[in-house]
Amino acid sequence: MVVAWSTMNRDAQLRTVLSALRGRRGPWGAVLTGAAGVGKTTLARRAVGAFAPQSRWTAGTESARSVPLGAFAHVVEIDTPRDPASVLRAARVRLAELGPDIVIGVDDAHLLDKLSATFVHQLAVNRVAPLVVTVRTGEPVPDAVTALWKDGLLTHVELAPFTLDETRKLVESALDGPVEESSIARIYTMSEGNPLFLRHLVGGAVEAERLRQVAGVWQLRGETVVNQHLSALIESRIELLDPALRHVLELLAFQEPLSLEVLTTLSDPESVEAAENAGLIRVRLRDDTGLTVKIAHPLYGEVVRAGTGVLAARRLRGELARQIAAQPPANVSDRIRLAALALDSDSPPEPELLISAARDALVLGELVLGERLARGAMAMGAGFAAALPLANTLAWQGRGAEAEAVLGPIDTTHLDEFELLLWCMPRAANLFWMLSRPDDAAAVMKSTRARLTQPAALNLVDALEAMFAVYRAQTAWALPRIYETGGAPEALPLAKAWTGASGALAAAYMGRFDEVRPFAEQGLAASAESETGNLRFTIGLGQVYTHSMRGDLEAAETTAREYVDFAELQQPGRSLGGVLLGRVHYLRGDLAAAESEFRQAAAVLEGTGYSWAFLSAAFLCQTLAVAGRAEAAREALVRAERLFGVNTELFRSDLEMTRAWVAAAEADRSRAVAHALAGARAAAKSDLRAQEMLCLYLAVRFGDGGVADRLEQLAAQVAGTLFGAAAVHARALADRDGDRLDVLAGKLESVGALLVAADAAAQAATVHGAAGNRRAELAAAAAAKRLAQRCAGASTPALTAVSNPLPLTGRELEVASMVARGLSNKEIADRLVVSVRTVEGHIYRSCTKLDVPDRTALAAAVRMEGE
Template identity: 75%
Template sequence: MISPHLSTLIESRIDHLDPELRHVLELLAFQEPLSLEVLSKLSAPETVEAAENEGLVRVRRRDDSGLTVKLAHPLYGEVVRAGTGILAARRLRGEMARQIADHPPAHVSDRIRLAALALDSDSPPEAELLISAARDALTLGELVLGERLARGAMAMGAGFAAALPLAHSLAWQGRGTEAEAVLGPIDTTSLGEFDLLLWCLPRSANLFWMLGRPDEAASVMATVRARLSNPAAVNLLDALEAMFAVYAAQPAAATASIYEVIDSPVALPLAKAWAGASGALATAYLGRFDEVPSFAERGLAAAAESETGLLRFTIGLGQVYTQTMSGELDAAEELARHYVDFAEMQQPGRSLGGVLLGRVLFVKGALAAAETEFRQAAAVLEGTGYSWAFLSAAFLCQSLAALGRAGEAREELVRAERLFGANTEVFRSDLEVTRAWVAASESDTRQAIAHARAAAAAAAGSELLAQEGLCLYLATRFGDATTAPRLAEIADRVPSPLLKAAAAHARALADGDGEALDTIAGKVEEAGALLAAADAAAQAAAAHASAGNRRAELASTANAKRIADLCGATTPALAVVAKPLPLTEREREVASMVALGLSNKEIADRLVVSVRTVEGHIYRSCIKLNVADRAALADAVRVGSR
């Protein structure tokens, strides 16, 4: 908001300009930057030069395409627009649109701007221009602009051709019900094969992801498949069905079809983009990391040629997962930031990029920064129908739990569970991991391990070998000393330094080898995975304590606390070294739940023991800590945690 005083000063300066100079400002107020060539045809070249000399405009070189002109300060534009009537503004836009149209721009972004300019001018463009620009906008991920251009074409009676980009833009904005209202009523009986397919694909995708109605999506596709004969058309349908299969947790079965599509000489860019995205995600979770780069490269190239700008973030999910599992955390962060930058703060792309970035930050132990990314993404994606909405909520929950904010984590778990569905089945292990983190934050180590094990089982059921290993690694860090045999098998089959470290960690934990755990903590910290390093160091301290090596115990404890301080983390392993209370593991678990405010019955239900057993643990803990009652025990635990 401009202050009245500043507005008056700027208005005064503009009012005293020559009409020719004011006209330059008016043009740029409604469209900037303008090429110097175009602006010099709308105003005399010497007038543009005078505007630069007066400090009203700035001239810059744009790549190799010549000089461009912008207002010297955005406030000039705000004041001019505020003082310009609707009809005058339409006339100005018309002047520019006609001049730009005489010299068709080479850049896609410029063509989109031309269409948007003409749409709001006194010289409305042809519907074909708006449709083409709407498609270009979708390719670049500019969903709101794509919707506006497509609606403009619809208003001109463009019909089916405009309905397609309109439905795409609505669906990608998470407005699935509106997209179905556009596509559902269309009479498809007279459509040719490709038009039929162009209607079927966005409608099926919208039904599957945005509306969570996979059976209806499958029915639509089956009906259309019966009418197809062209190989390229069949490829498109195969590509989308393969992507559905990946999200339905059948990635291994889908990869054969994915390869057929992406290798097909007749496959269209849209089909290859879908195949590249589903292939990158599937092979990453399967642990076939050497296949991910090819899918990513080919998928990104195809996405740049089709109206699927947001598919690149699914490709990014596979890429970032692969680099993280490969121990290339700095490269993973750089790539995630590239996706954030690509979005240029436009939603939902910025939020999808934020999920990628937050995931890397979480592994690196930058928990507060990760929480920020996930919280912002979850707020934007809530209610959109995106599978990313579930991921953002689940990862936010994990971050809160790792930060020790158990109450907030429990609330976020409710949201994550609500957002999980048939269209996110491939992420079932992530849901169980989220439950594991919440249980851990509530000091219920037994349940935390059980959920981590359930996550590994879910991943194994879908042949997601890398993900299974990651889940078993979490169980190990939570104190499960039985994971070593399976982790060793997975580490032999999946080319992942992270999983090799996990297997070594599991073996050292099973053997009670504090020295080996110290070594693993150092290597994992050096790789940048601070959260896992802190757990290894804490478990090393416990192993040294069991062996009676007090000096080594103190050194490992100090190391664990140092790394934990860098992360701000609270985990079951860290809780042990952070609370030097003379209690057994089960007594500490019960006492921690007392400190959280749980009743004896609630504790008994969580631990699957009797209330009398819980009372016994509390009684013995009170004696050991020399406190009188339950409330004093809770206070002692809270003091010990600080």
């Protein structure tokens, strides 16, 4: 595709320059300074074009730098040789003859020859014409040019690179679509917000298909692409460097940051100092461990690496690896980096070091690096020992088929009991979740169990089987076994991690909130000791769910952000954390933020096999439906239903709530309530009391007060703010008690649950209106409208009823809305499970109330009201 770049507005800076050009006292013009590529020339020409119809432009160049007044040769002609003073006087006279309404633009003034620089200074001193001058920072600048702003002759405007947010806006505008956060972060890090670098980076990545659109979201994958134009631009800065300075850059290009001690050991200390003075490197203090050094701009490293031959690169990596290994790093991250460095060097490490580093990378969630290290060990003939971390990294990246291709062919007949266990666990987990083959997973577990005798080994199999049972919604059976397995003295860290994660999730969905924290603490501690990859995010799901049900959305958001930060923008971890954060945004009513998180997660998790893929799709669907975007919600529902399976049975009630919201968005209240109640029945069957409550509460928000008794029973059994609110809400609706609904709306707003609060206020308005209490109705309606606006224009059935001035009953409006959507009378009757005659009666009464002649006019009236 052709990337359509637009100019990023720098309105504040533009206003400053224009104000300086208009000034008749003080500075008459402006000097724009900034790094190469930040947009100085673009802004300068934009300002000059907006200020005056006439302009004369010149630019400093390397080729004209040795020619006196060479930069102005095409602007003012000097016929005969004269002394410098006479030349300058003549040049000013020629320039003044061009007229009073002209602006002089000088680009790259740092490259001006001495006479041209003096001429520009004199133009400013004598106020011959307004000036706009650009200067690149980090370069030697003639004193006459520096004096333009130091002496106050021209206004100084410094252009900084774009911020992360500005970078996001520019890239999304160019690509005409949302870009996932981790990809924007990578683009921003590599470009450092430099507009010119940014444009070439994105264009090159799109051209190389590294940056592509998946499920409507742009994702950057693979190595950074430095296209020919960008490479030439950067190479022009470093191609003429002294070989000693370039060697400093080469060392840092293949490993940064480096300690100053290592760098000065492998290169000349004077060259390191010269590189810093030239702005090629940055020296920083790293905690209390001494000084570290990085390349000044990430793209310098990319270009240096691209220009280094294979053998030279292997030699440089070898020099670095040997020097760093002389004092082995204590930090696990540094040890992993050392192994990765040595892997591609002229003295590769032992396979055991690579395998150990791959396992460490898996624990830290560095899945891509872990895969590379494990593959390196496999290539060295490490066999079974390397296959295990390789399969784990592949599975946790959602590449289940590749993981099975690694584990499936392994001959297990000669494996000892411990090795057999190490093979069985990841393979069964991969078959169950990533490949949706639970029967095959069970068969692998069964055959393995028959060969095990050690208590710790059998305990580990029990732990994984209990986790499978949780996801198959067999929680009542699984939870006692989780306690027994995780608490056994022989339990290994991996067993404790699995039981901690499955226990936290099951206890949360079952409404046993006090049990979630111990499970979470056990699971997180064990995860730090075992190769669990992204398993800890399952613990986060239980924690965020529990905080939310208790009405503590502050704690829920804090926890969700901790998991987002843990991922450090690595996928798929960032998307798993995004699902947690998106759910908090949703409950707060921040639908735009929720949609962004869910949409990015859904795109990343597409086709991975993660159960989170279903959750991201379902939650995205719900968000779209709450926003009143019925068509988009219907499309999202199709995807969610496709992703649901036997290994996500735990989330069946979430699926039914998703279907309910889509029906509500389509104004089919009866079907919406039916799906909510179906979800409650499914949850109750598995003793998921919290999920049952959510489903019943959703039915209440859709106008069904008949579930009040059951909600009160649940509230008596489970302590939680949302449980109590649901019971009060249902009873107040059943009793038509508008005052209690008003009070409840206020309480829900106070804890930040704005979406539910808006529904309570809207239903209060409806109840007050039916009772003839006009003042209370208007007050509640105003509160509902205010809350809906805070929720970015939420459009729930309760809010729609309040905002609808049509004099129709709830059922009449429901039927009329289906008519407006083009459904026939029979189709409406089938959906509502009533007779066609009943539907015709509703249509007749609606036409009478609205004074419209027929079905077509009724549909038009409803559509007009919805616009």
